[in-house]
Amino acid sequence: MSSSVQRKRIRKDPAARRAEIVDAAAVVALTEGLECITLRRIGEELAVRPGLISHYFPSAEDLVAEAFGSAASAELDRLLPAGRPDGTEGTPARHLARFLARTSGEAYDAISRLWINARHLSRYRPVLRDRVAEQEGAWRGRLEELIRDGVAAGEFRTDDPLATAIQILVVLDGLGAHANTATPRRPDAVIRMAVTTAERELGLAAGALAAD
Numbered sequence: 327m328s329s330s331v332q333r334k335r336i337r338k339d340p341a342a343r344r345a346e347i348v349d350a351a352a353v354v355a356l357t358e359g360l361e362c363i364t365l366r367r368i369g370e371e372l373a374v375r376p377g378l379i380s381h382y383f384p385s386a387e388d389l390v391a392e393a394f395g396s397a398a399s400a401e402l403d404r405l406l407p408a409g410r411p412d413g414t415e416g417t418p419a420r421h422l423a424r425f426l427a428r429t430s431g432e433a434y435d436a437i438s439r440l441w442i443n444a445r446h447l448s449r450y451r452p453v454l455r456d457r458v459a460e461q462e463g464a465w466r467g468r469l470e471e472l473i474r475d476g477v478a479a480g481e482f483r484t485d486d487p488l489a490t491a492i493q494i495l496v497v498l499d500g501l502g503a504h505a506n507t508a509t510p511r512r513p514d515a516v517i518r519m520a521v522t523t524a525e526r527e528l529g530l531a532a533g534a535l536a537a538d
Contacts, residue, residue: 344382346372351393352400356436360443360454363390391457394444398461401437405429406468418476419534425469426521427537429498438502466491476528483529490527497523 338346350371351363365386369376383389406425428434448455469491476482484490497520504512515522521535 340382343378347379347382347389348392348396351389352397355390355393355397355443356440360390360394360440360447363393365389385453387451387453390447390451391453394440394454395457395461397440398437398444399464402461402465402468406472408468417481418472418479419481419530421472422476422524423521423535423537425472426494426524426535429520430501430517434502441499441502465495469494473528484527490524493527494520494524 347368351368354362354367354371363386365376365379365383368389369379372379379389383392405428406421444454444458448458466488470488473482473484473487473490477484477487501512501516501519522532524530525532525535
């Protein structure tokens, strides 16, 4: 390691340093793939020795899992924030409509690729497999909670909010599976599959979940 790189090192609070490492790894995960996360690579990103990274993450597998969990959690918070406000603009139907609008198109492709990547690698990496299961539960739970709120408010009708949440997520996963392909532009009916599924399963009229 060159002395110029050495001079760039700044002593940080351990929690801040760990967060910095995870953030850098999450960016690599989203832009290049989980396979590109190594202790050396993240050290280069932060201009520090790989040994500093291994101090916080002795195994690259732990860092890969943490990076995926961080990226997936951040995306969930962006797409479907917890602690939704009350009022007309904060009704469950409006929040669901916004969630569905945000999970279509090129802006959602990066997280779709990350999920595909993580699920594939998790077949061989137990630590990552556990983190994928944890995130799947978090996404299901957040959407189920929103649906239950809608049922309680009289906006949605379903006897099984969990099953409805899973159906919507399965459709989104299916659409996201094309993120790594050169699929021509999909028909609008295909693009709207998650919306139409949600409207049907929640007893809503067609167009009720149209984005603002």
